Amino acid sequence: MASSMLQSFLNPSKNWFAAQHMKSLSKRLRKYGLRYDDLYDPMYDLDIKEALARLPREIVDARNQRLKRAMDLSLKHEYLPEDLQAMQTPFRSYLQDMLALIKKERAEREALGALPLYQRTIP
Helix, strand or coil: CHHHHHHHHHCCCCCHHHHHHHHHHHHHHHHHCCCHHHHCCCCCCHHHHHHHHHCCHHHHHHHHHHHHHHHHHHHHCCCCCHHHHHHCCCCCCCCHHHHHHHHHHHHHHHHHCCCCCCCCCCC
8 A cells, every 4th residue: 555655656647746856857867868777876786787797788888988978078067969968868778677687586596595696795
């Protein structure tokens, strides 16, 4: 019950505030030519690092190019030209399917009592 209520609250098609937030975020991502999945940090979450390692090289290279371009634009205090901003697709996902698969595999391994594929080491 609470989960479905939370989902409807966060759903942009049902909640005006969520729709406004999504619109604002989309506008900010378009200015730099980024996608929402580009914001995930592989150093923070090892599942994301593993998902990026399993993706095809072309997709990872495109992600790296978008990140480099965004950093360059940010350092220059500029934005993408309007015509290029119009072509951007900030919520077109490339990472979510692989990330869901990684999380499912990790949960299955934990349920079976196996060791994790990767562990964060503390220096």
